[in-house]
Amino acid sequence: MESCFYEIDEILNEAIITGVPALIVEGIDDISVYDNLAPDVEFNYEVYSIDNIDGFGEGCDQVIRAIEELNSLKSETHRLDEHILAIIDKDVRDFRLELPELEPILVLNYYSIESHFIAKEIVQRILSICCKANRDLITDELCKKVMDEVSNKLLDLYYFSLEALKKALEPEYESCFSYSYNYGRTKDPKIRQELENKKEALNLFANEKNLTNSLETLKRITKGKWLLDLFAIELLRAINDLQSKCHDNEISNCKPCKTGAYDKCLYRINDGYTNKSLKSLALSQPYFEDLTYIVDRIKQIKKSSLHS
Numbered sequence: 001m002e003s004c005f006y007e008i009d010e011i012l013n014e015a016i017i018t019g020v021p022a023l024i025v026e027g028i029d030d031i032s033v034y035d036n037l038a039p040d041v042e043f044n045y046e047v048y049s050i051d052n053i054d055g056f057g058e059g060c061d062q063v064i065r066a067i068e069e070l071n072s073l074k075s076e077t078h079r080l081d082e083h084i085l086a087i088i089d090k091d092v093r094d095f096r097l098e099l100p101e102l103e104p105i106l107v108l109n110y111y112s113i114e115s116h117f118i119a120k121e122i123v124q125r126i127l128s129i130c131c132k133a134n135r136d137l138i139t140d141e142l143c144k145k146v147m148d149e150v151s152n153k154l155l156d157l158y159y160f161s162l163e164a165l166k167k168a169l170e171p172e173y174e175s176c177f178s179y180s181y182n183y184g185r186t187k188d189p190k191i192r193q194e195l196e197n198k199k200e201a202l203n204l205f206a207n208e209k210n211l212t213n214s215l216e217t218l219k220r221i222t223k224g225k226w227l228l229d230l231f232a233i234e235l236l237r238a239i240n241d242l243q244s245k246c247h248d249n250e251i252s253n254c255k256p257c258k259t260g261a262y263d264k265c266l267y268r269i270n271d272g273y274t275n276k277s278l279k280s281l282a283l284s285q286p287y288f289e290d291l292t293y294i295v296d297r298i299k300q301i302k303k304s305s306l307h308s
Contacts, residue, residue, distance in 0.1 A: 005054035008066055009073060014046075015083035021045045021301045024066060024086040027058050033113055033283060034087065034294075040287040041298045060088035064100050071102070080104060085301055087294070089113065092168045092179075092221070095209065106297045114224030114283070118154070118215065118231050120147040121288035126281055130239060130273050133266045137254055145251070146238045151215045153234040154227065158213045159195045160186050161222040162202045165209075183229040232279035242267035 015022045021043075023034055028049045035047055051058040056066055063086045070080055081104035089112040093099050099107055110116055124143040127133065160177050167175035176194040177185065185191060195202070211217045218227060243265045245251045254266035287295060 006048060006052060008053050008055070008069055011046075011048060011053065012070055012073065012080070012084060016078050021082075021298075022084050023047045023298070024050055024053070024063055024084065026050060026060055026063055026088060028052070030087075030113055036284065036286045037291060037295055037298065040295050043302055045298065045301070060091065060093075063088050064102065064105065067102055067105055082301065085298060087113075089224070090220070092165060094220075095165065095169055104301075106294065109293065110219040110224070111222060111227075112224030114228040115219045115222070116290045117282045117285070118151075118219060118227055119288060119290050120144060121290075122282050122285055123147045123150070123235065125285055125288075126235065126278060127239065129281065130269050130278070131242070131266070132268055132270065133242075133254065137252060137266060139252070142251055146235070146242075149238050150231060150234045154215060154218055154230055155213055157186065157218060157222050157226055157230060159199060159202055160191075160226075161218060162206055162211070163195060163198065164223070165221050166202070166205050179223050183226045186226070228279055228282065229275075232275040232282065236269075236273065236275045236278055239267075239269050239273075 011022050011024075014020075023045055025031065025034060025047060026049070028051070031047045031049055038045065049058075050056050050062045050066060053066060056062045067080075067084075067086045070084060084104055086105045088100075088105060088107055090108045090110060091112070093107065108116075120143050123146050124138060124140075127138045127143065127146070128135070131138070163175050163177040164179045164181075167173050167178045176191050176198075206212070211221065242251065243262075246254055246257045246265050246267050247262050251267075256262070256264035256266060
């Protein structure tokens with residue numbers, strides 16, 4: 001069975017004829033994330049993965065090449081930014097001074113789209129879905145407590161990320177960890193020992209780049225998929241710990257625990273949730289604060305056409 005590909009010029013023509021703008025993104029997995037933002041944009045748009053467009057492969061460089069090609073299709077009646085928006089991950093382009101000066105492209109503020117979903121709002125939504133607790137128990141204070149606990153665990157990725165960044169910026173550097181590795185490699189004791197030996201040098205590198213061991217830095221330099229993997233693991237662990245925290249009066253007691261029925265604690269997680277399902281659940285969430293600038297940029301497509 002032959003694969004079905006779109007033609008890049010056909011995508012533009014379709015957007016012009018129908019008045020439905022087109023978003024071009026880096027990969028298939030990104031489509032659902034951007035589709036979920038549609039209710040907050042308040043107009044319809046179509047999302048296309050670059051590797052489903054004839055002549056292009058997956059990734060940000062291919063998206064940039066597609067926009068370059070579209071820009072070469074001169075039109076006296078239609079501006080490209082009235083019909084098309086490309087969205088690409090930041091990766092480490094800002095550190096390499098390689099941010100594209102090309103419109104219409106939105107470069108994400110963080111390493112990748114997955115990085116945005118490490119947020120207190122996501123914690124609140126997942127707790128509401130996964131726990132038996134009611135809204136009165138899932139307070140802002142509880143969500144902040146859980147988020148702080150999870151964030152502290154995420155800092156374990158800091159030196160792995162510094163090492164990967166240094167390698168990305170200095171190809172001749174002999175690194176023990178790189179962006180090509182998967183999250184599982186962070187458990188390798190040999191790599192961990194090598195990083196421990198390199199900490200002083202990596203701290204100097206971080207100072208040069210004005211980086212600190214913080215969640216904000218991780219969102220900028222850590223591969224988004226690593227960050228989301230660890231976030232899901234630690235969030236699941238934190239949720240599973242809520243029952244004992246309720247028993248020990250470390251958080252607001254639920255009604256069953258107030259009466260000594262600890263086995264019926266409302267903070268219990270519902271059956272069937274794993275770190276993998278929490279990761280999928282996080283990515284399926286619609287608009288929240290960290291995505292505001294993306295929604296605003298998509299809205300700008302229609303504003304461009306109104307003012308042209």
